[in-house]
Amino acid sequence: MDTTHPQVLPEGSPLVRFSGVTKCYGPLTVLDKLDLDIAQNEMVSIIGPSGSGKTTVLRVLMTLEKINDGVIYVDGEPLTHMPKAGGLTFATEKYLHERRSKIGMVFQQFNLFPHMTALQNCVEAPMQVLGLSREDAEERALNLLELVGMGDKKDQHPTRLSGGQQQRVAIARALAMRPKVMLLDEVTSALDPEVIGEVLNVIRSLNSEHNLTMIMVTHQMGFAREISDRVCFFYEGKIAEQGSPEQLFGDPQNERTKQFLHAVLDAN
């Protein structure tokens, strides 16, 4: 039972709030009392060395992993926990199921369903989870496939698609759920260099034209700088430094940030 965290956040609070979130794998602490707010329509990039906990931020928010301590709020109400007798207790699967659709995620390895076509991949969840009719779900899916430039490949199975095409379908699949917040987990890391651009273009247009709230873990420093409202630099499970892209890339204050940026920018 947790009574240190409120059962609801006051009106006007940010869309997503991490409040003292700790996540351990055995003896290893990957998130260490993390506090992080994401505002409506904000585009936040998370950067940092591997093992710094940046992907874990997305995985715990998607409820793929349970957290050990702290609370994550979405839309003013707790996500990882639920109210009980004046305090908070860990959420049941039923409670999670009622709220998880507010969040969408795109994976590094796409994770498309190989036995379904591109269209079926996008139709499945809206029909099953949101209860849309087939016509509505297909219309929505087709629009999104058009949006990501995959309309003509809607009847292809994933194995027939290139990595970039698969990732664009995966983006459409996540969007079809109309999530309040989109999580992008190193979406270009598994792609060949020549197709990275097509995926970035999709994200770029989503950001500029559709005003989505997005949290993006990325190694594409240039892209993060171009597109983000805010950039967080993670180090050892904590935010070592955050700020606007200009500030973080142009005038980093933290030693770790400087070292990291040197290393990756030199390599590029």
Add this chain to the structure above:
Amino acid sequence: MEWRWEFAWEILPRMLWATGNTLLAAGVGYTIAVVLGLLLMLGQRTPYRLINMPVRELVEFVRSTPLLVQLFFVFFVAPQFGIKLSAWTAGMLTIGLHFGTYLSEVYRGALEGVPKSQWEACRALNFTTGYTYRRVILPQAFPIALPGMGNYLVGIFKDTPLLATIGVAELMHTANALGAETYRYLEPYTMVGFIFLIISLPTALGLRRLEAAVARAQGNTRH
């Protein structure tokens, strides 16, 4: 001793009738194995140690001991505990359990063969567990399980002759009886061999085709 065609021709009807029994035994035994295998697999996957440990041990034990000894055990021991089973029932249950343990491993391997990331994708799309199994995991696990399931279908067919030792009147039993009656073993045993070959070769070939067809239908030339 020379091969006598007229003798072979004479015993052919009885051999064919017994072949029917062999196929029936294999079919019934396999059906039991498919269902039992599923139960054993689920038993091993439950989070309760009180269930999954004994089931795991049972599967290990049955898998590593000879079917022939198991048949004798059931045949001789069950009556001592007042369990009266016909030779057919005893045989079907034993062979079903034996191959059920194999199939439970096939199922387990197939489920584990579906990448963990598929589970995560389903969670990200907010599918329920039941729906995830039904629409995403099982359709992908099935083609993985199919070759193993096919192998054990042919396997159970080829192990049915062991049922002769406890008096199930299948093909081998009939060949034994014919040999004992006529003192001619060349024709009955050779015919048993060829009948097995004639049935198992096309079956194996058909199963390979089926695997390919399923893989194609799933748009899935597996990585």
Add this chain to the structure above:
Amino acid sequence: MGYWEFLVEYLPKLANGAVMTVMVMVCATLLAVAVSMVFGLMRLSSHFAIQGAATVYIEFFRGTSLLVQLYWIYYVLPLMGLTLSPFVSGVLALGLNFGAYGAEIVRGGIQAVPRGQYEAALALNMSPFSRMRRIIIPQIYTIILPPAANLTVELLKATALVALITVVDLMFVAKQINATTWLSAQVFGTALIIYYAMARFALIPFLRWLELIAARKIGKA
């Protein structure tokens, strides 16, 4: 008769049978390994006749039942003038049958060695024979040992069939004790436990140890 008295009286006899089971098992395994290697390599031959012969052999022995093969060797071969002792008949049937399955494992193992390894060996101008012996075969051990281990456990179980052709193995002794004492639960239960112990605590650890050695040789462990 309590179980303890039963064990005191009959365990030595069952143990004698188990020794015969081990002998059948060892001889049959050696034969099966030889058969697997020969037919596995033949199966990969580019020569039509050699490959065809191997395919016929493998499909024949995998397509008919072991018990049928055993009875055929034991009862029918003598009619053609070749009488083999029960032990030799049993070892032969087991070795030939399991060799057919093993040949497919050997073939799969060789095919699983990456194409680049052949090409690299070719680029070093190695002869086909030394390509196989020096480069490919050492690499296949780690690939074929796990499935071969499963097959070996199956072979141990299959040795029980030789009791049906009068080889005095564990199963045969169990049947004999049952015939005179009717202590069926004790005798067949004990036989099952002995088979289980042989597989779980002797054969499988030994095979795992072999796998470990093979992995070490290739620097994977």
Add this chain to the structure above:
Amino acid sequence: MISSFKTTVASAIGGLILLSSAHSSLADELTDRINAGDPIRLGFATAIPWAYPGDNGEPLGFVNALTLVVLEEMGITNYETSVNEWSGLIPGLQADRYDIITGGMYILKSRCENINFTDPIGLFGDAMLVPAGNPQGIHNYQDVIKTGATLVTGAGFNTVEAAKKEGVPESQMMLVAGEVEILAAMNAGRADVAVQTFFGAKEHVEKSDGKYDVTDPADMPEWTQNWVGIGMRKSDPDFLAAFNEAMAKVIGGEKWMAATAPYGYTEFQLPGEDASTEYACANR
């Protein structure tokens, strides 16, 4: 020089061949082998009290016991045993896996076509093994047909032929591997009645503490009364003759009766003066 050497060798080899063939024509192969000091191999199945193996494979049962008496009379004390399924006894003999069948086989026409039998060692009948009190009132094959009961017997037993001749439909018959499996099938309720030798049935009654009764062998058809002989290969007629000669000296004698008494064999089982294998082969 050289050519004369060749001639010598050739004639020597020729002489050897002649010698050996001349030698082998003196007696059959088995006699030769026994004379050379090889052990005689006894083949039998597990059929208590007829013939069955002891813990170390030693030949027990009255057929084995009286065979050993005859062999001793012949001066043969060196023997080995081979324990088989009943239905494998004749093929095993033909495959030269052993030299004589001491399983206690009835001398039947179909068997005579495949192997030789010694003179009869006794006259025996079959009987039905039924649940205690014989609730269905089964005494012979006709009763089996009438009641529709399931009849169990052993594969390769004479009773299979007998039941068929008496008209028992195949659907009512269950064939198992041997005596042991017959009792198991009865215990498991897989069969209502078993048919086997009177001796075998009696043994089973004793083993089952009154769960079963054995019917009167006199209720069985007269023609199923059978003479038992020791089976031998057709290619060993000399050994057969020698065996018969030795047996004639000891049959019914003190040694014979003493050796078989522990298994329940009495003078009533003796074959009788006019019993002959030829008659049995022609009429059974």
